[in-house]
Amino acid sequence: MKPPKFDYHAPVTLDEAIALLTRYGGDAKLLAGGQSLMPLLNFRLARPAALIDLNRIKSLSYIREHDGQVRFGAMTRQRAIEFSPVVARRLPLLREATRWVGHLPIRSRGTIGGSIAHADPSAEYPAVLTALEGEVVARGPKGERTLPPRALFETYLTTTLAPDEILTEVRLPAMPDGAGWAFEEFARRQGDFAIVGVAAAVWRASGRPAVRLATAGAGGTPRRLRESEEIVEGDGLTDTAIEAAARRASELVEPDSDIHASADYRRHLAGVLTERALKRARDSARA
Amino acid sequence: MPDIHLTVNGVSREGRCEPRKLLVDFLRENLELTGTHVGCEHGICGACTVLVNGEAARSCLMLAVQADGAEITTVEGLMRDGKLHPLQEAFREHHALQCGFCTPGMLLTALDLLRTNPSPSEDEVREGISAVLCRCTGYHGIVKAVLSAAAPRSI
Numbered sequence: 001m002k003p004p005k006f007d008y009h010a011p012v013t014l015d016e017a018i019a020l021l022t023r024y025g026g027d028a029k030l031l032a033g034g035q036s037l038m039p040l041l042n043f044r045l046a047r048p049a050a051l052i053d054l055n056r057i058k059s060l061s062y063i064r065e066h067d068g069q070v071r072f073g074a075m076t077r078q079r080a081i082e083f084s085p086v087v088a089r090r091l092p093l094l095r096e097a098t099r100w101v102g103h104l105p106i107r108s109r110g111t112i113g114g115s116i117a118h119a120d121p122s123a124e125y126p127a128v129l130t131a132l133e134g135e136v137v138a139r140g141p142k143g144e145r146t147l148p149p150r151a152l153f154e155t156y157l158t159t160t161l162a163p164d165e166i167l168t169e170v171r172l173p174a175m176p177d178g179a180g181w182a183f184e185e186f187a188r189r190q191g192d193f194a195i196v197g198v199a200a201a202v203w204r205a206s207g208r209p210a211v212r213l214a215t216a217g218a219g220g221t222p223r224r225l226r227e228s229e230e231i232v233e234g235d236g237l238t239d240t241a242i243e244a245a246a247r248r249a250s251e252l253v254e255p256d257s258d259i260h261a262s263a264d265y266r267r268h269l270a271g272v273l274t275e276r277a278l279k280r281a282r283d284s285a286r287a
Numbered sequence: 288m289p290d291i292h293l294t295v296n297g298v299s300r301e302g303r304c305e306p307r308k309l310l311v312d313f314l315r316e317n318l319e320l321t322g323t324h325v326g327c328e329h330g331i332c333g334a335c336t337v338l339v340n341g342e343a344a345r346s347c348l349m350l351a352v353q354a355d356g357a358e359i360t361t362v363e364g365l366m367r368d369g370k371l372h373p374l375q376e377a378f379r380e381h382h383a384l385q386c387g388f389c390t391p392g393m394l395l396t397a398l399d400l401l402r403t404n405p406s407p408s409e410d411e412v413r414e415g416i417s418a419v420l421c422r423c424t425g426y427h428g429i430v431k432a433v434l435s436a437a438a439p440r441s442i
Contacts, residue, residue: 001328008289008306008352038348039329042309051306055353079342083403103418104403105336105343105396190417 003041007050012057014139017166020052022141026163028052032075032114035106060113060168063087072170074113082107090174093132093181093201097124100183103191116152117167119159122193122217124183125170126153130222131199131214134172140165155220179203180285184277185216186269188260193217195261196269198249200277202237202285209237213245213278218253218270225249228274237282246275291355295320296364306352311335313351314361322362322391326420333419336392337361343399343418362391365398374398374436383432385423392419397433406440407433 007028011017021028027049031037040046054060060075063084070090072081081087082098101107101115101124115125116136129136130149137146138161152159161167175181185197197216202209211232213225228245235241250271257263292301295318302317309328314320314337326334328347335346338360365372371379374394384390393416400407400415407415412433413426421429 002309002312003307003350005305005307008350010352034348034350034353035330035345038350041307042328042347053350053353102330103333103396104399104415105333105345105418106330108339108342108344108399109348190414 001042001044003038004044004047006041006048008053009050010053010056014057014059014166014168017052017054017057018139018141018164020050021166022164024050024052030054030117030166032117033077033110034114035102035110036114036118036120054166065090065174069171069173072112072172074117074167074169075111076113078102078107078110078112078115079104081112091132091172092179093175093183093199094125094128094172096181097128097183097197097199100124100185100187100194100197106191112170113167116170117159117161119153119157119221120193121153121156121219121221122195122197124185124194124197124199124216127197127199127214127216127222128183129170129172130224131201131212132172132175133212134170136167137169137171138162138165139168144168146171149222150224153221175201176203176205178286180281180283182277182280182284184273184280186273196255196266196273198270198273198277200274200281202232202278202281204285209233211245211278213249213274215249215253215270215274218255218266220256223253225252225274227252232278237278239279242275242278242282245278246271249274289352289355291351293354293356294358296360302351304351306350308351309347310337310349310351310354310359311346313354314346314359317351320361320363324388324391326388326392331420332389333392333396334389336395336419338395338399341402343396360395362394365394372398374401374432377432377436378429381428381432381435383425383428385425389419389421389423393421393429397429397436401433401437405438407437408440409434412437 029048060073062073194217201212211229231245255266324334326332
């Protein structure tokens, strides 16, 4: 089908965009890369009074290193992230996860801010944000606030962003030199949303392993697997410890059944993919 | 209704349409460039893939107004001086099309793939063209065609 009628605005500054959002009082939708919203409009599953297109706001597109973090303007395209030397050097986990986001023609338009604000729990970027303990910046008429992922993601396709707030920036701590990483995912076809995905990173901190693990597709939000991390941090990156961490992962997740997979199958996948991700992350780590 | 000015296949074009008009429909209906096909209208099938400022993108997931000021390449823009583009030649040579519905999207997707990765492996080609669905199941020929149009791999 074709999209229903809407008022269309393409502001060139963030302040204009926030003023428009406020004016429509929750009846407007922000249009970022459009790779999720446009299908919803074409199918008329979304019928907003207005679209506020963020694509003309130049100040929302950048990749910047700042104080041990890499900061991304919300409108930074997934394609720009895929080919960014800064991301390849500082956030190789994000780079690998990006290759799992749709296909190249999708990544040409899709944005990091859009992917996170859309909050599809099977999407890759929310899982990376959760694993690496990143944060997002949201701006509204009353100013700016910073949220960690656990304060942002509520449930399927739902965040705590207020109707007059815009996600403006994504901040991820740079991975330490020598860190290992892996993003493992199972989907029925290349480019599909994950049935389950696991983001893993490992490095050494004060002589002990530091581990970061989070799932996509195993519940209504991305899930940090802290107890699995602790098993490996305590026992070391041995096969035995990794296998125990993987078993714990399948207990920790709280997946639902849907048309794509049963909850039991997702639990099983969470374990299998955690084991694969941790082993590959370990093997890619230096020192 | 907004005026839209854009460059399509190197030619400056303009048109007027409602903001809700999709880029693919604008190309086909307003500019009468019907080489770009409309398939699923939700970004899965890839038939409508065009180049937007040199990068492959779904023209069913963009509004025409968003393309104001952009440079678009469609399948009609691939020929040069009456001769097929080398990728089109390769498609012909390797029987990389049957019904032809996916072909415009396949060509532009493959073109972008080869620009970002000039010497892809067979697996990389398969991954790259998985962005477009061919319902004649003619993938084998398409993969061969894209590989033959790629730069030789250094071993």
